[in-house]
Amino acid sequence: MIGLSRPFLSGVIRTINFPSQWIDLVMDCISSSTLSFQFNGTGFVTLFPSRGLRQGCPISPYLFMLCSEAFSSLITNSERNGKELGIRSCRGSQLISHLLFADDSMLFSKASKANSERIRQILDTYERGYGKKINLNKSIITFSPKVSAAVRTEIQRLLEIKVCNSHDKYLCLPTMVGRNKRKLFNEVKERVGNKLRGWNGKLFSLGGKEVLIKAVVQAVPTYSMSMFRLPSSLCNELVVMTSKF
Numbered sequence: 418m419i420g421l422s423r424p425f426l427s428g429v430i431r432t433i434n435f436p437s438q439w440i441d442l443v444m445d446c447i448s449s450s451t452l453s454f455q456f457n458g459t460g461f462v463t464l465f466p467s468r469g470l471r472q473g474c475p476i477s478p479y480l481f482m483l484c485s486e487a488f489s490s491l492i493t494n495s496e497r498n499g500k501e502l503g504i505r506s507c508r509g510s511q512l513i514s515h516l517l518f519a520d521d522s523m524l525f526s527k528a529s530k531a532n533s534e535r536i537r538q539i540l541d542t543y544e545r546g547y548g549k550k551i552n553l554n555k556s557i558i559t560f561s562p563k564v565s566a567a568v569r570t571e572i573q574r575l576l577e578i579k580v581c582n583s584h585d586k587y588l589c590l591p592t593m594v595g596r597n598k599r600k601l602f603n604e605v606k607e608r609v610g611n612k613l614r615g616w617n618g619k620l621f622s623l624g625g626k627e628v629l630i631k632a633v634v635q636a637v638p639t640y641s642m643s644m645f646r647l648p649s650s651l652c653n654e655l656v657v658m659t660s661k662f
Contacts, residue, residue: 422548528564533575557581
């Protein structure tokens with residue numbers, strides 16, 4: 418079972434104005450689930466869980482998506498009340514306050530004590546409704562280089578979340594991209610080079626080499642290029658490497 422407050426789920430889907438008959442059907446499916454345990458190969462013990470969703474249930478992912486809408490609504494309502502969160506990627510662009518993907522959430526805000534208190538209030542409200550505590554040990558804060566050390570310390574104290582200075586990858590892509598893209602995406606060149614060096618000792622016809630380049634080598638940078646613009650110097654080096662092959 419995956420922990421989730423059923424009254425919270427019922428309130429969310431009723432707020433979205435789903436038909437009452439559909440809501441009752443969904444809640445009946447959730448509340449009728451059972452768990453059976455077998456001890457020493459004999460006898461079964463059946464439990465009737467009073468909370469949570471059954472893991473592996475076909476409708477569970479969709480219900481979790483509806484619950485994430487409640488989190489998004491808390492942020493939106495805070496903005497409507499004049500408590501603006503979020504940042505702009507450039508002048509005149511749309512304000513970005515949060516991004517949700519799968520079971521990960523990213524919040525964006527200006528580094529200030531007031532915004533930190535609003536975020537803390539939103540998280541506390543969501544915890545009370547959801548019925549589970551947010552794991553702060555799996556949460557991180559990232560600051561702009563221009564934020565002073567005093568402000569960083571104050572925000573970290575309010576949110577009780579650790580600060581991350583080195584950025585890991587998310588879905589095999591860097592989470593933060595600065596001005597030095599060449600160093601960041603040098604791994605793409607290394608992966609292409611490893612592919613080509615592994616094939617150099619083998620005898621391939623021109624047609625076979627062409628197939629390998631199109632099917633394998635050109636696919637290596639495609640994923641990164643779908644999100645980021647690679648430096649032209651790096652692209653030229655990739656072309657030279659494949660031409661020599």
